[in-house]
Amino acid sequence: MAKLKVNQKTVNIDVPTGTPILWTLREELKYTGPKFGCGRGLCGACTVLLNGQAIRSCVTPLVAAEGQSITTIEGASTVPKGAAVQEAWKQANVPQCGYCQPGQMMSAISLLQANANPSEKDIESAMSGNICRCGTYQRIKKAIQIAKNESK
Numbered sequence: 001m002a003k004l005k006v007n008q009k010t011v012n013i014d015v016p017t018g019t020p021i022l023w024t025l026r027e028e029l030k031y032t033g034p035k036f037g038c039g040r041g042l043c044g045a046c047t048v049l050l051n052g053q054a055i056r057s058c059v060t061p062l063v064a065a066e067g068q069s070i071t072t073i074e075g076a077s078t079v080p081k082g083a084a085v086q087e088a089w090k091q092a093n094v095p096q097c098g099y100c101q102p103g104q105m106m107s108a109i110s111l112l113q114a115n116a117n118p119s120e121k122d123i124e125s126a127m128s129g130n131i132c133r134c135g136t137y138q139r140i141k142k143a144i145q146i147a148k149n150e151s152k
Helices: 021-028 073-078 082-091 101-114 120-127 137-150
Strands: 002-006 009-013 047-050 053-056 069-071
Touching: 002 021, 021 047, 047 101, 053 101, 069 073, 073 082, 073 101, 082 101, 082 137, 101 120, 101 137, 120 137
Parallel strands: 002 069
Antiparallel strands: 002 009, 047 053, 047 069
């Protein structure tokens, strides 16, 4: 039995501790925001926050999150910078297909929590592990700039 805090709610879950966090979130807890992309931690579609830091949930075992706090896109508005990022995504009209956007947003939130005033290079570096097949990278950068300015 694993004890987790997901989107500020404590849950006890009975799954093997080696199960990736992504599958625990999606299949057991029904949080569908984090997506399966590559299954190797390379594309960023599965990104969630673990104690405020962006992680790839498809390759992180549940045991790494026991007793820790996980935030998915469904709970993003409740963490620092979360609401600002979500609003900026709308203002910049970022999503096209939307598949990668929850992971993109969680990476952006993690960045802004760690660095309230990132440079363009900081943004590019922090977001480099998130792939967008639709190519909305310029809008993503613009949204992060908007969020950084609105959350000051």
